[in-house]
Amino acid sequence: xxxxxxxxxxxxxxxxxxxxxxxxxxxxxxxxxxxxxxxxxxxxxxxxxxxxxxxxxxxxxxxxxxxxxxxxxxxxxxxxxxxxxxxxxxxxxxxxxxxxxxxxxxxxxxxxxxxxxxxxxxxxxxxxxxxxxxxxxxx
Numbered sequence: 751x752x753x754x755x756x757x758x759x760x761x762x763x764x765x766x767x768x769x770x771x772x773x774x775x776x777x778x779x780x781x782x783x784x785x786x787x788x789x790x791x792x793x794x795x796x797x798x799x800x801x802x803x804x805x806x807x808x809x810x811x812x813x814x815x816x817x818x819x820x821x822x823x824x825x826x827x828x829x830x831x832x833x834x835x836x837x838x839x840x841x842x843x844x845x846x847x848x849x850x851x852x853x854x855x856x857x858x859x860x861x862x863x864x865x866x867x868x869x870x871x872x873x874x875x876x877x878x879x880x881x882x883x884x885x886x887x888x889x
Contacts, residue, residue, distance in 0.1 A: 808835075812882055822871055822872070834861075839884075841854045845877065854873075
């Protein structure tokens with residue numbers, strides 16, 4: 751094969767598949783960009799979700815409920831929050847169709863311990879079969 755035809759085929763290959771040197775540079779820039787985005791996303795998650803923090807915020811747990819009479823249910827729950835933090839919780843009583851038949855918002859004063867248990871009665875408009883925490887929030 752003549753030497754001129756080899757450079758012609760190289761030229762055709764570069765035209766068809768691109769210049770490999772430029773492609774390597776593009777690949778490197780793409781990899782660095784993806785790595786930077788992943789690193790920044792991980793850092794943002796560590797800052798805002800704070801999974802490394804012991805105090806991970808507020809959590810609540812249903813402990814149970816019992817029907818006191820046809821129109822009253824007692825709800826028991828626990829709340830874990832940093833000591834000295836006031837919390838409010840919304841409680842709901844449900845009938846057998848899971849319709850809400852009673853609702854009460856309870857303000858809990860700051861406490862010196864992280865986890866505390868509470869009980870509260872909720873008046874209902876029908877017979878309730880269960881009582882639950884709807885949500886708790888910092889106040």
